[in-house]
């Protein structure tokens with residue numbers, strides 16, 4: 001009989017308050033999964049009049065998912081505050097006193113553009129330590145601005161043919177699939193490992209003319225296949241749902257790129273550091289892969305704002321190292 005999520009936590013030796021928070025996240029995601037699966041039948045598809053802090057039109061399910069996670073997670077006894085893609089500022093939950101507590105960040109429903117066309121979407125979450133200084137006073141956005149390497153736990157839930165939770169407590173990466181009959185999360189992979197080599201890259205190729213030279217060179221070499229410097233043919237995948245693309249990479253290898261491009265030169269990238277790139281980067285590193293932000297390891301990036309964007313290249317280690325080399329060579333004097 002597969003291990004349940006609760007049994008895994010019980011044997012993990014993890015801080016009981018962290019377990020309480022992560023179980024609350026799993027409950028929130030169960031509720032999101034039920035809402036997503038109702039779709040048009042539940043009259044919850046489509047867009048709202050409102051925009052989020054990103055200036056993006058909010059989908060009904062974006063807002064519903066955010067509310068479901070706030071409702072499920074707020075009772076967690078040592079949760080201090082929450083940051084969300086769908087909320088401008090941080091959401092204070094409680095002061096926890098000197099024993100300290102946690103910050104929770106999430107993108108409640110990533111891949112929104114896919115909701116109305118029935119393509120896989122997901123929830124991404126990250127847990128940071130709340131500095132003890134933030135337990136006696138209201139937490140501030142500045143308290144959240146910790147590098148990704150500070151994360152205590154991270155994960156995502158992909159709402160696809162299966163609803164699957166992929167999680168790291170910084171001791172490897174495990175997957176749990178929601179049993180639609182019993183409502184239990186059952187362990188379906190106890191040690192996910194990303195192959196260092198791959199023949200699959202994932203990027204929105206329609207932006208090619210806007211990419212920086214190292215990214216363009218990398219992709220052109222992949223496209224040249226066995227007639228070019230790579231000496232092998234590549235395949236391309238782009239779901240336009242980060243959780244779906246990253247889940248494929250976690251399961252079978254590959255490299256995911258959403259790099260800086262010249263369409264908005266003052267913007268580091270499209271994806272957000274705190275609740276998309278950092279949790280995914282921790283998972284990928286814990287699974288033996290790598291994550292690069294165009295300058296260094298994503299997890300070493302020092303955040304400057306809660307909703308900042310970043311260039312994302314992550315997945316099979318040999319490919320990410322190749323991309324890092326190409327970026328370094330581009331900085332060398334001609």
Ligand code: P6P
Pocket residue numbers: 110111112113204240241242243258270271
């Ligand atoms: P594009 C979804 O909107 C998202 O934030 C990520 O999940 C996804 O990887 C990316 O944007 C897709 O962007 O420009 O290809 O539509």
